[in-house]
Amino acid sequence: MARYGILTSGGDCPGLNAVIRGAVLEGNAVHGQEFVGFLGGYRGLVYNEVKLLTRSAVRGISGRGGTILGTSRVGPYVEPDGGPDAIKAVLEELEVEGVVAIGGDGTMAAANRLMEDGVPMVGVPKTIDNDLEATDYTFGFSTAVEIATEAADRLRTTGDSHMRCMVLEVMGRHAGWIAMYAGIAAGAHTILIPEAPESLEQICEWVVSVKDRRRAPLVIVAEGFTLPEMADAFSDRGLDEFNRPRLGGIGDILAPLIEERTGITTRATTLGHIQRGGVPTAFDRVLGTRFGQAISDVLADGDWGKMVALRGTEIVRVPFSDAVGHTKNVPLGFYNGARALFG
Known part of the structure; x- marks a missing residue:
């Protein structure tokens, strides 16, 4: 059974648990995958702090806010213990074939850098600000x-x-x-x-x-x-x-x-x-679940370096490079339409 890791990094966000649940259930039932969760974001990946994510461990969590894995803003290249070599050693010890990083622009940038340094990575976009260019909407x-x-x-x-x-x-x-x-x-x-x-x-x-x-x-x-x-x-x-x-x-x-x-x-x-804070809306629970299921499919295909995204009503795959460093701003036409009603 192939084993993969999941981490949630950066700010917390309603819908994170739905992603974790979707990935674990799809992975177990469809692809024969096993998952471990790295605790506290990239910190857990660097310091080998993990939790086994069984079906029972993710039961009923899609409606819970926050993340059962915890999160932090610690980066994977944190000195003196981080870096690709140290992380590869952790993955080898755990027999983990690759990592799912769930986070915003900073998390995706770190995942992209790890990918370039030889660590197999895939991503799920997360931000309440909805400002990632590569996806129409983000959960939260x-x-x-x-x-x-x-x-x-x-x-x-x-x-x-x-x-x-x-x-x-x-x-x-x-x-x-x-x-x-x-x-x-x-x-x-x-x-x-x-x-x-x-x-x-x-x-x-x-x-x-x-x-x-x-x-x-x-x-x-x-x-x-x-x-x-x-x-x-x-x-x-x-x-x-x-x-x-x-x-x-x-x-x-x-x-x-x-x-x-x-x-x-x-x-x-x-x-x-x-x-x-608080519990996610139905939309965020559904989108998070769909993202989780889709990232399990990405892992099954070995399609490393990709992030799942929502385009219209479809879940698609995009390269990390499409997601990193590209802010999705409010179109001025949208703003000016609302502005006409101000006052």
């Missing part, structure tokens, strides 16, 4: 949008009660997909995304026009949004494990500026990691 996005939409609906009721302007900040470092979908779904009066800087004057004009109609303005902003005069997205929380600025707080910057310019009492709420 639907759940994040549902959570953000519910939060916006709740803010609207308290805003209406006090006739306040409510600013909701959601995740989205480089791409504003969550803000766009949640904003449209909740009927936000202004949606602000990284792809389309808007001036404070324009934002305030929209807010005032809403208040003039005796409505409470609702503004949804992605964390990566910048005003035209800002050189970079707002960050005052230091750097993350990849030396990127930790974003968050643009809503708290905008709220007092809006209040000062318009005279309208304005409050900001930052949704933060709530968007990544």
Whole structure:
């Protein structure tokens, strides 16, 4: 029986467990495959920390949030213990023929580098931001949008009660997909995304026009949004494990500026990691399961260096190179269509 490894790396995300379950069940029932899970992402791959993934181990986990394997932002080339030679030794000891990496752009980049260094790798895309170019949708996005939409609906009721302007900040470092979908779904009066800087004057004009109609303005902003005069997205929380600025707080910057310019009492709420937690939606459970089954088929074919992706309604295979370093931005046509309804 061929044995393979699975790891979940980077930020956690609703739907990860559905992928694991789909791969294990398809692998066992269809291809005679056996799986071990590396604990804590690439850290488990480097330090040989594993869990046997039997059918009983994955029973009933598709509806659970997070990941039963744990995750981290440790990379496979971590010094002094990482690197392809050390990882090949771990795989040989475990009699593992290849590894499934489930993660976002950073995880896929690491998997691609390992593949180039002779470690058999395949990938499953994961990000709540839905910003991987190679796939139409990633699991976790639907759940994040549902959570953000519910939060916006709740803010609207308290805003209406006090006739306040409510600013909701959601995740989205480089791409504003969550803000766009949640904003449209909740009927936000202004949606602000990284792809389309808007001036404070324009934002305030929209807010005032809403208040003039005796409505409470609702503004949804992605964390990566910048005003035209800002050189970079707002960050005052230091750097993350990849030396990127930790974003968050643009809503708290905008709220007092809006209040000062318009005279309208304005409050900001930052949704933060709530968007990544909790149980996945039905869509994310189904997509995760389909990705898991598809990656088992990729392993059976020995089609190394490939990532599964959703194109339309079909699951396809794409090279790692198609997924790494290519951000899927919100098309300006999509944004401008929504913008016509702002205010």
